[in-house]
Amino acid sequence: xxxxxxxxxxxxxxxxxxxxxxxxxxxxxxxxxxxxxxxxxxxxxxxxxxxxxxxxxxxxxxxxxxxxxxxxxxxxxxxxxxxxxxxxxxxxxxxxxxxxxxxxxxxxxxxxxxxxxxxxxxxxxxxxxxxxxxxxxxxxxxxxxxxxxxxxxxxxxxxxxxxxxxxxxxxxxxxxxxxxxxxxxxxxxxxxxxxxxxxxxxxxxxxxxxxxxxxxxxxxxxxxxxxxxxxxxxxxxxxxxxxxxxxxxxxxxxxxxxxxxxxxxxxxxxxxxxxxxxxxxxxxxxxxxxxxxxxxxxxxxxxxxxxxxxxxxxxxxxxxxxxxxxxxxxxxxxxxxxxxxxxxxxxxxxxxxx
Numbered sequence: 109x110x111x112x113x114x115x116x117x118x119x120x121x122x123x124x125x126x127x128x129x130x131x132x133x134x135x136x137x138x139x140x141x142x143x144x145x146x147x148x149x150x151x152x153x154x155x156x157x158x159x160x161x162x163x164x165x166x167x168x169x170x171x172x173x174x175x176x177x178x179x180x181x182x183x184x185x186x187x188x189x190x191x192x193x194x195x196x197x198x199x200x201x202x203x204x205x206x207x208x209x210x211x212x213x214x215x216x217x218x219x220x221x222x223x224x225x226x227x228x229x230x231x232x233x234x235x236x237x238x239x240x241x242x243x244x245x246x247x248x249x250x251x252x253x254x255x256x257x258x259x260x261x262x263x264x265x266x267x268x269x270x271x272x273x274x275x276x277x278x279x280x281x282x283x284x285x286x287x288x289x290x291x292x293x294x295x296x297x298x299x300x301x302x303x304x305x306x307x308x309x310x311x312x313x314x315x316x317x318x319x320x321x322x323x324x325x326x327x328x329x330x331x332x333x334x335x336x337x338x339x340x341x342x343x344x345x346x347x348x349x350x351x352x353x354x355x356x357x358x359x360x361x362x363x364x365x366x367x368x369x370x371x372x373x374x375x376x377x378x379x380x381x382x383x384x385x386x387x388x389x390x391x392x393x394x395x396x397x398x399x400x401x402x403x404x405x406x407x408x409x410x411x412x413x414x415x416x417x418x419x420x421x422x423x424x425x426x427x428x429x430x431x432x433x434x435x436x437x438x439x440x441x442x443x444x445x446x447x448x449x450x451x452x453x454x455x456x457x458x459x460x461x462x
Contacts, residue, residue, distance in 0.1 A: 110310035112258045113320040114459065117428040118191040120184040120270075121301030122175065124159035124415070125166075127152045133166035134295050140281035147283075152296045156386060157416040163212070163272045163300040170279035174212055179300070181213045185224035185268050188304035193228070195306055196264045196315065202233035203257040203265035205250025209241055209420055209450075212275040224268070233261060243336065243449025244382050246420040248328050251305070251457065255323055258309040270302030271419035278342045287342065294343045297385065299416040303424035319438055321431070321459035325369060328455040329360035336450035349384070354391035357448045358398045361456040369458060371442070376458075378443030379404045380426035383412035423447045434461065 128149060135148035165175040174180060185206060193201065206221040213220065221236030234257060239249045247269035254265035280291045313320070335346035366372065379400060383389055389408055392400045411426045418425055427445050438461040448454035 110259055112255050112323045113308050113313055114305050115308040115316050115320055116192050116195045116306040117431045118188045118304045119428050120187050121161040122163050122179050124161050127157045127160050130160045130162055131296055133169055144281060151292060156413055158413055160416050161299045161301050162274050164274050172275055181211050181220060182223050184270055184302040186227040188268055189224060189228045189266055192266055192306040198230050200264045201230050201266055202261055202263035203254055204232055204236040205254055206268045207239040207246035207250050207420055208270050210276040211272045243451045243453045244420050245447040245449050245453040245455045247424055248447055248455030252326050254307045258307050262309045262311045265307045266304060268304040269421040269424050272300045273298035273419050274300055276343055297417050299418050301418050301421055303421040303428055319434060319461045322462045324458040324460055325365050326457040327361045327365050331356055331452045333452050350387045350391060353448050355397050357454045361454055365456055365458050373398050373400060376442045376444050378430050380423045380445040381408040382423040382447045383408045384417055
């Protein structure tokens with residue numbers, strides 16, 4: 109089967125606003141005590157996140173309503189498809205896959221992938237696929253199918269990954285509630301956005317000038333756990349996540365890929381790692397986890413500071429930023445996209461600029 113390349117990326121998200129403003133809107137004085145307001149501001153500052161992208165109408169909190177029709181998931185998906193169809197014609201796109209965890213979208217039949225294809229005029233050769241609730245690794249499952257589709261059918265595929273994390277916010281203002289602190293952390297950590305990649309077969313490679321990432325290997329893994337979960341629509345993140353998942357991901361998917369390709373972590377220049385938080389990223393520096401350097405983690409850290417935790421699309425946002433900055437000097441360079449989250453589902457994909 110032929111080689112497969114990533115020919116384009118695209119992103120969609122609400123206008124970024126300061127983390128301080130989000131904290132003030134989520135925890136306003138007319139709904140909570142002065143102590144809670146100060147606590148929210150202090151915690152937002154401690155995360156080190158400069159701006160957040162929020163799909164909710166902040167003037168209607170604690171009601172959860174989209175701030176604009178432009179932030180509707182169907183419009184996000186169709187906008188991303190339209191951007192990528194400037195690279196290859198819609199008639200050349202035979203597969204559409206969508207992954208997400210949280211959304212305000214309620215019209216779920218036909219599924220979102222079908223709705224996006226119909227809205228854009230795509231006539232897919234295979235059934236559009238929707239992967240819901242696969243955690244922050246959700247995008248790797250339609251990507252895996254997109255790669256296989258391109259190899260077998262010699263046509264292009266689009267994968268869209270999004271989350272509207274704030275749609276799952278739990279606005280608890282009672283500090284005596286045992287889950288008050290959990291809600292506070294979650295509400296001040298997550299952001300909303302969508303990312304997409306265009307995957308093409310070798311037959312279409314000559315349509316795009318310059319270097320492209322050639323997909324070398326993709327591997328997914330799973331370890332049953334409910335440490336990250338929803339309880340009655342309330343998001344719960346266990347205290348052991350930062351200590352458990354990085355080593356699991358490294359052991360289960362990253363190191364096996366490196367071993368199979370006869371590579372070491374230092375051979376990979378570009379790392380697009382799901383930025384669940386600065387403490388999670390920090391664990392990848394540990395020698396017994398992966399031993400990555402400050403330079404290798406720079407871009408993932410930068411995107412966390414810029415947006416916070418974007419959930420499923422986060423690692424694809426990092427990759428998008430690297431893709432847009434690529435040049436001929438990147439020839440032969442290697443990169444890896446890494447995602448992990450609830451389930452625990454996790455995955456990684458290795459690529460080489462050629």
